[in-house]
Amino acid sequence: EPEVTQTPSHQVTQMGQEVILRCVPISNHLYFYWYRQILGQKVEFLVSFYNNEISEKSEIFDDQFSVERPDGSNFTLKIRSTKLEDSAMYFCASRREEETQYFGPGTRLLVL
Amino acid sequence: GDSVTQMEGPVTLSEEAFLTINCTYTATGYPSLFWYVQYPGEGLQLLLKATKADDKGSNKGFEATYRKETTSFHLEKGSVQVSDSAVYFCALKRDPGNTGKLIFGQGTTLQVKP
Secondary structure, three states: OOOOOEOOOOOEOOOOOEEEEEEEEEOOOOEEEEEEOOOOOOOOEEEEEEEEEEEOOOOOOOOOEEEEEEOOOEEEEEEOOHHHHHHHEEEEEEEOOOOOOOEOOOOOEEOO | EEEEEEOOEEEEOOOOOOEEEOEEEEEEEEEEEEEEEEEOOOOEEEEEEEEEOOOOEOOOOEEEOOEEEEEEEEOEEEOOHHOEEEEEEOOOOOOOOOOOOOOEOOEEEEEEEE
């Protein structure tokens, strides 16, 4: 069964460093998402991406964040200068036209 | 704005006990409602969904009914198993035409003891 994959599973970085989180959505999906979950808090929407552009972004998704689909298979989330409060589990999701979003296993990011 | 509220966890039950996890929502329009489950070390998996009032979603013995009058979508299972131990997330998606983003509740941890 096709699934969304994410790499790395864990990432530790120093404050101020850039990180890139990678996702491979299911191959025939058209809509892509990033969510995050700070420990003990809700899963929060960050950004949605369709037709090679951002379709919606949350207040969290400020200028430090960017997304890209560089090669038609990967979908990346970049944080330019990480802050302590960026420490969270980051989930990628994708879907076709119908509603069900399929999630990856997540990347746990720890900013020191 | 739109929001989802779930009962606080953890919920600890013995095997074969009845499960209810409460979920209520606030949303404009007619959202679709979902329950996702996260097993240890895995991603979020869709458990069931309902797209309009009075719909009942069901899967793997779990059920939830979309109650517009009480803005609720409570998750139930008649007899839980140890393998049901996981974190359960209630979520909503607003009307069609929206970008499809999901708004989640805070998650409820279920622990089932043998």
